Amino acid sequence: MADEHSIAERVIAQVNADLQQRRGVQLELVSWARDGAGSAQLSPAEAEDAGLPHPSVCDVVIVILWGQMGATLPPEYAKPNGGTFSDLEWIYRDASRQARQTGTPMIMAYRRTVDEPLAMDDPDFFTKREQRAQVESFFGTFHNEAGALRDNYNTYTSRRAFLEHVEHHLTLLIELLLDAPPLPQEVFEELEEPTPPPPPRWLGMPYPGLRPFMPEEAPIFCGRARETEALIERLSDPAGRFLAINGTSGSGKSSLVNAGLLPHLHADAIPGSRDWLYVRVVPGEIEGDPFLTLASRLRPFLEQPGWQHASDLAERLAGEFLDNPDALRETCHQVLAGRRDGAEMLLFFDQFEEVFTVVRPEFREPFIHLVAYAATVEHLRVLITLRADYYAQCLEWPGLAVLLQNGSFPLGVPDRAALYQMITQPAQRAGFEFESVLDHRLLADTSNEPGGLPRLAFALRELVRAAEERGESVLRHADYDEMGGVHGAVGRRARMVLDDLDQAARDELAHLFRTLVVVDEFGAATRHIPQIRLADIPARARLVRTLVDARLLTQGSGRDHQPALEIAHDILFESWPALVHWIEGTQDDLRLLRRLGLAAREWDDNDRARAFLWPDERLLPVYDMLDRLEPDLDPVTRDFIKLEGDQLVDELRDPNLSHTRRLAIGERLAELGDHRPGVGLQPDGLPDIVWCHVPGGRVVLDSEERSIAVEPFYIARYPITFIQFQSFIDAEDGFDSDVWWAGLGTRPVEPGPQSWPINNHPREHVSWYEAVAFCRWLSARRGYMIRLPTEWEWQQAASGGVPVNVYPWGKTWDAQRANTSESKLGRTTAVGVYPAGASPVGALDMSGGVWEWCLNEHADPSYTGLSGNPRHATRGGAWGFDKLAAQTTSRDWPDAAYRFNLLGFRVACAFPVSGPGGF
Structure with a gap:
């Protein structure tokens, strides 16, 4: 100097x-x-x-x-x-x-x-x-x-x-x-300034740690007198019905309102303010619905003796606020009725940034309109706290931008003198003192960067806790050094807490993080406030209780007074080692999970229209993410993430679905790589056959007077598909191998063409000889006999052993259950797209689709050999034949060498071997 x-x-x-x-x-x-x-x-x-x-x-x-x-x-x-x-x-x-x-x-x-x-x-x-x-x-x-x-x-x-x-x-x-x-x-x-009497000694913890100060803690809220007075002055202006306190995370916005402003208002700092009604709302606190949150916070003021209300008052109010902002004015006046003249309501929207992070997108715009409208209502004042990094997003909404032009209250970090008061005065009022120059160390170690104040508050709380454990009133350097100073206190405390827990409780930490942390589209982590059921999982309950006691989590009350948890402060995203590590490892997955939730709600809000679903190509990474995170999904999201193929299969169950839509669904399933069992191939490249058990019985063929006994057997759920037959053609030991054609009357030079070469469509243009060769090849590859069914077996499977079943589904014709000429499609469809046409044994497409080769001759049904009359029986009708041909008893008798796009086949066996290609 x-x-x-x-x-x-x-x-x-x-x-x-x-x-x-x-x-x-x-x-x-x-x-x-x-x-x-x-x-x-x-x-x-x-x-x-x-x-x-x-x-x-x-x-x-x-x-x-x-x-x-x-x-x-x-x-x-x-x-x-x-x-x-x-x-x-x-x-x-x-x-x-x-x-x-x-x-x-x-x-x-x-x-x-x-x-x-x-x-x-x-x-x-x-x-x-x-x-x-x-x-x-x-x-x-x-x-x-x-x-x-x-x-x-x-x-x-x-x-x-x-x-x-x-x-x-x-x-x-x-x-x-x-x-x-x-x-x-x-x-x-x-x-001469009189010496004021000392304030009453504070009997509780003088530092709240990471949580905000509460109104009852005003005696230990120090260092913000100037800001409090300025806030009161701004609110005193009759024209100032909206005020936004904006500052960095950890600057003390909520504390300034709770322990600075509110106690002064209750003391009538603004004439009449002692009669004001104070309502605090965290926008996304209840199910991401700010209207329901607001209504739930107003509900207690309406549930007074003499009030007539429905049991679902909060839900009803939320709907009214959403549909008509003026309902808020009416509710405000109802709540204030009976209070002193001039009484007002102060709506405090704390953590307003949740409008852009946690609030469901469909509520964002109407809620912002409601807030802007509230600032115009007589006897209603609006106060918000807003993280400074979300200020620009507010300006994108014209209604908010206008309010912020004149209603902003920037809250900076405290100067050094104010910070010194924050350090020393709460301790003094609680009867604690600092070891020599420890208060100066704390002051010097506390940075002006975001997060400095909450780190300091946590360190001070830990110092007091350590002194209390020793039964002392002196805050000591040794404790400060052991905790790692201001910057190390949070991490050390978190590690100690987790180390003291049993392994089962520690294993629940990742699940808890998944529930409490939301990552926005920019990768920034923010707090989420879900309602959590703890009683069902004791280990999780132990973990939560421990973290709440350590002030790393805060527990409040959500909808219907259910417990709601929250990460205590944003600073934990930087200072809690386990949380930092988890976010770094799961950030991309968390971002995808958030987008998934938003898309699911949009789909649900639009009557679950197909246009809002994600295709399978987009859902596959979602399934990988779900395997890693194992999150608890709400029912809407669970429905939304069904693979498109699953959604399409569900749609096929609609009995009124048109034939053209069934055709389109089948082709889309093929594009997606139809994963329905029994339609494609096994991992080893062989046909995936799903076997349906057929009970024994007796069958009367339409050309026979006597009945034929049928032993129990198994039949394929679907006709052999294009991709399944193609595996026979492409196999080195398949179609071109002489062994499969031995004893057959005809050996084709090359396979027949396919009119509709789509993987999940039935293979057509197949002769009886080709069908037999396929069965021989597949039998050799699978290790058990696979063959064509006989006519009586086919009929037993189609009718389920119920002779009165004219069609697989019953006695009467229903054009919606089969692809016959009545469908007017004039072509095949994918197998299985008529699930309502299933036979009692579970086999599909046994009416319509393609005629199916049987093992026996038509003229002599008892003959199933390789020589003799070349005409063999076919069953089931086809897309080009009417409903009469689709009856369970209808027969046709083409030449065994005949190929046509109306001819296909399915396979049967006496007893399949369990395993690939088995049940």
Whole structure:
């Protein structure tokens, strides 16, 4: 400070010369500075020995401070609380005590506010840092317990500014002293500030940690007096019915409202405000529905004796608010009815950023309109807290942008003096004290970056907890060092808490994180407030109780008073090691999970229209994500994430679905790689056959008078499909191998063409010989006999052994159950797209589709050999034949070598081997 001292001496010399010339007055300069010792001062005893007067007997005292408080005085100059004065601090206190009694000396205190960076390699680094902390502590005492200034000081940023200040102030004060008549002593006695009674001792924890201050904690809410007064002043303006407190995460927005503003309003800081009704709403707290949340918070005020309301009052109100914003005005007036004239409602929307992170998209725009409308309602005031990083998103909504133009209340981080009050005063009021300079360490270690305040609050809470565990009232350096200081306290506490839990409870941590954390489209993690059932999972309940006790989670009340949990503070996204690691490893999955939830709700809100579904190509990554996260999905999302193929199969169950739609669904299933069992191939490349058990019985063929016994057997659910037959064609040991054609009357040179070469359509253009060769090949590959069914087996499977079943589904024809000429499609469809046409044994497409080859001859049904009459029986009708051909007893008899796009086949066996290709 040598430069400032030199400047002050020059100014004094100039003022002295001017006074001598104009008024014949001589100034006497008194300096306690040690020669050649920088800013060090003489002790009071040394000054007396040197014949220098004390500051208290001077007319004007100039005190200049920057980064040092000076040297510590000997023990005989102790403070009332046992601490020691620095030399500069003693000089100021000596002058200020006298000034309060007599009006002089007049004190000119100056503080340079530009910090000079401290080099880590400076050998005096720690000494200088401690000195700066002491300066902060000193100026912290310039505020009273309410946070208001009781002693003034002047700040400057440059030597030129200091020169201008000192020259102006000194000239003015000297003129005042020379011109003012002396005041009688009794005036000073009247002006002397009475010593206020000490506030009652705080009996609870003086620091809330990561959660916001509550209204009942106003006595320990310190350092925000100026902001509180400014907030009250803004709310006092009758035109100001909307106010948005915006600041970085951790700046104390909610605490300022809860413990700063509200207690003052209850004390009638604004005339009539003691009668105001206060309603706090966190927009996404209940199911992401801000209307339901608002209605649930208003519901208790309506459920009074004499009120007539339905049991679902909150749901009804929410619907009214959504449909008509004016319903909020009516509800507000109902709630205020019967209160004193002039009573108002203060709607406090805390964490308003949830409108953009947690609130369901379909509610966002109407809720913003409701908030803007609320700001126009008589007797209703709107207060919101908003994270600064969401301010720009608010401006994208015209209604909010207009309100924010005049209704913004920026909340910055506290200055060092206010921060010192936040550190020291709650402890003092609770009977705790800091070990020597620990309060200064805390002040120096707390950064001005976002997150500094909550980290500090948590560290202070841990210090008090450690002192209480020892039964002491002293907050100690050793505890502070052990926790890792301000920056390490949260992480250390979280690790200790988890280490004390059993493994089963720790295993529930990932599930808990999945429930409580939402990642937005930019990858930023935010808090979610779900309602959680804990009783069903004891390990999860133990974990939650432990984390709530450790103040890492907060537990509130959600819908119908169900427990609602929340990550205690956004700072935990950076400071809780387990949470940080989990977010880093799952960020992409969490972002996808959030998009999935939004899309599912949009689909549900649009009557579950197919246009809003995600195709299978987009759902496949979702299934991978679900395997990794294992989240608890709501019913809507579970329905939404059914693969498109599953959705299409579900649609096929609609009995009124048109034939053309069934055709289209089948083709889309083929595009998706139809995964229905029995339609495609097994992993080994062989046909996947789903076998249906057919009970034994007796069958009467239409050409026979006698009945034929049928032994129990198995038949394929579907006709052989194009892709299944193609596997026979493509196999090295398949269609081109002579072994499968031995003894057959005809060996085709190449396979027949396929009119509709779609993988899940029945294979057509297949001769009886090709069908037999396919069965021989598949039998060899599977290791058990697979063959064509006989006519009586086919009929037993189609009728289910019920002779009166004219069609597989019963006695009467239903054109919606089969692809026959009545469908007017004029072609095949995918197999299985008529599930209502299933036979009693579960086989499909046994009416319509394609005629199916049977093993026996038509003329002599008992003959199933390879020689003889080439005409073999076919059953089931086809897409080009009418309903008569589709009856369970209808027969046809084409030549065994015949190929046509109306001819296909299905397979049977006596007893399939369990395993691939089995049941």
